[in-house]
Amino acid sequence: MVEKQNNNQNQPRKKSGNKIIATAAIVGVVGGLVGGGVSYYAMDQMNNGQGNGAAQTSISSSSSKVSEKSAKNGGTMTAAYNDVKGAVVSVINLKRQSASSGTDSLYNSLFGDDSDSSSSKNGKLETYSEGSGVVYMKSNGKGYIVTNNHVISGSDAVQVLLANGKTVNAKVVGKDSTTDLAVLSIDAKYVTQTAQFGDSKHLEAGQTVIAVGSPLGSEYASTVTQGIISAPARTISTSSGNQQTVIQTDAAINPGNSGGALVNSAGQVIGINSMKLAQSSDGTSVEGMGFAIPSNEVVTIVNELVKKGKITRPQLGVRVIALQGIPEGYRSRLKIKSNLKNGIYIAFVSRNGSAANAGIKSGDVITKVDGKKVEDVASLHSILYSHKVGDTVNVTVNRNGKDVDMKVKLEGN
Secondary structure (H helix, E strand, C coil), X not given: CEEECCCECCXXXXXXXXXXXXXXXXXXXXXXXCCCCCCCCCXXXXXXXXXXXXXCCCCCCCCCCCECCCXXXXXXXXXXXXXXXXXXXXXXXXXXXXXXXXXXXXXXHHHCCCCCCHHHHCCEEEEEEEEEEEEEEEECCEXXXXXXXXXXXXXXXXXXXXXXXXXXXXXXXXXXXCCCEEEEEEEHHHCCCCCCEECHHHECCCCEEEEEECCCCHHHCCEEEEEEEEEEEEEEECCCCCEEEEEEECCCCCCCCCCXXXXXXCXXXXXXXXXXXXXXXXXXXXXXXXXXXXXHHHHHHHHHHHHHCCCCCEECCEEEEECCCCCHHHXXXXXXXXXXXXXXXXXXXXXXXXXXXXXXXXCCEEEEECCEXXXXXXXXXXXXXXXXXXXXXXXXXXXXXXXXEEEEECEEC
């Protein structure tokens, strides 16, 4: 099972359900939960002496960028580790614990908690989970840290444990669940080192890398493990129906490593560790299969998050379900009238949304977008996300057994 590394490894009393589904189960790596992190894209060949671009984060700029510094071959990874160790931090997810009595807790577990209750608002902040993060930029009096979205998900407050052992409060600048990335900020006076991003588009299988983070939480902060690039661009499907291209590595990735750095021999961050394959679909235990979000994808997303606080993607304005694999017995329960075996069934159309304005109706089945077949939600999202908000796409729907082509102008999410 490929899972996001859950960062509550040291807090067994709570579990989070951040799971990503591939052909097996992918787990996000957060300390206290099982995980490694997610979302997504790929690759560099720094380890064999050939020059590759490196992403240098500018101290004076408010945007991250890829530098043109050439990576040199090294006989040891110690120098590479030294280049990033001061920039890799532990990220602590704090949640407010209710001061309710045992009787109230039982009531809440049965009938739901009143989130507006004073006990919830005034409860003590406690560590819920721990993950990792990378300080990548110092600008305008702030230090910026990239981590996984699932590391900070549901937090009431966030703290950062620096490499020097000091714990400071952090602010969430922006987050994106689709790519599983988030950006935090701290006071710039606490920043002693920033990491460089390497160019991930030229990664090669067999290239030596190290993973730096806090497996099992801050008790093991700054842990480094070594491995190779197993696959520079592995495509997986997530539970949200998205397809993501990630770097596969056999460097040890454990709960708490989510948001940490995957580093090449030049000391450049070429990926953000986010997931691991925990077991195969038949339950067989799996080792040495971790996944990281490629640095080029990371740079694009973090720059947008710092600028806008969120990522805007094109959408149709519909709720859908893939027909593939739905048993006949469930079709009537889901009110599916189509006899098609493949396609994307439209269960709901948002009023005044892109699809509605184009004439698409509930009960239609999307079979093609831009002339490309769509048989699952992942393929639909892959095509849509290749466009920009405002673009017009051709959507083919099957309505009452007949194909109808419609022009749809994409709206933003």
